[in-house]
Amino acid sequence: MSALFVVAGSLSLVLAVLGMFLPLLPTTPLLLLAAGCYARGSTKFHHWLIHHPWFGDTIRRYQAGDGIPRRARNKTLLILWVTLMVSAWVVRQKPWLWGVLAMVGVGVSTYLMRLPLARPDEDH
Numbered sequence: 001m002s003a004l005f006v007v008a009g010s011l012s013l014v015l016a017v018l019g020m021f022l023p024l025l026p027t028t029p030l031l032l033l034a035a036g037c038y039a040r041g042s043t044k045f046h047h048w049l050i051h052h053p054w055f056g057d058t059i060r061r062y063q064a065g066d067g068i069p070r071r072a073r074n075k076t077l078l079i080l081w082v083t084l085m086v087s088a089w090v091v092r093q094k095p096w097l098w099g100v101l102a103m104v105g106v107g108v109s110t111y112l113m114r115l116p117l118a119r120p121d122e123d124h
Contacts, residue, residue: 068118088101
């Protein structure tokens, strides 16, 4: 059973990395899913992920309930909506896809706005 968690965690991690570049894949939730899977499947992989220089801080803050820095949230929202607008322009011949992009944007934005914010003295 632990091998399935490692496979699921690894798949989630790959999708999270892709989500850094593709607007339809939510990076943070996929990272959290990877951390949860690794926690149940492999202590070694879980330790590696939560101490990773790129991903570890985000995961540790979320798990501790410390929230995300306001600047990071705002930057994420800006990048999200810019990439969604570019994507909408690319698929301008298919207006029905605009609705899909808008739903993704609203869903991810709602998720981000509901996350607790780090205290200003913790803001990086």
